[in-house]
Amino acid sequence: MTVSYFALYQTPDDPTGFEERYAAVHAGLVETTAGLVENRVHSVTRQVVGRPAYHLVAEFVFDSQDALDAALASAEWASAWDQVPGGTDSVAMFAARPHGAGAVDPG
Numbered sequence: 378m379t380v381s382y383f384a385l386y387q388t389p390d391d392p393t394g395f396e397e398r399y400a401a402v403h404a405g406l407v408e409t410t411a412g413l414v415e416n417r418v419h420s421v422t423r424q425v426v427g428r429p430a431y432h433l434v435a436e437f438v439f440d441s442q443d444a445l446d447a448a449l450a451s452a453e454w455a456s457a458w459d460q461v462p463g464g465t466d467s468v469a470m471f472a473a474r475p476h477g478a479g480a481v482d483p484g
Contacts, residue, residue, distance in 0.1 A: 378474060379414065380445050381436050385469045388421075388432040389462070395432065398462040406457035412444035413437055445472060 389395040415438040421431045439445040448454050461468055
């Protein structure tokens with residue numbers, strides 16, 4: 378079963394600068410991570426409730442928890458962590474797996 382690692386980026390003071398740095402530096406580092414199946418990046422178009430306000434949601438999909446664990450311990454992931462646009466205080470990160478009726482086992 379797949380497992381995903383999510384990053385929720387707060388709305389930056391300079392959205393254009395954030396987008397440029399994310400595309401030019403951060404995304405490239407993440408894309409080189411071994412075991413990454415899919416990198417899904419979404420712009421937040423409407424936030425109904427909650428604070429802080431979010432600008433971008435990234436979902437990094439891995440085949441298994443072992444693949445995610447290896448990625449988190451990799452040099453590529455460490456480099457990407459060091460290059461988080463806006464710094465690490467501007468993002469919430471967590472891992473999750475499909476739940477309930479929406480869960481699909483690719484094997």
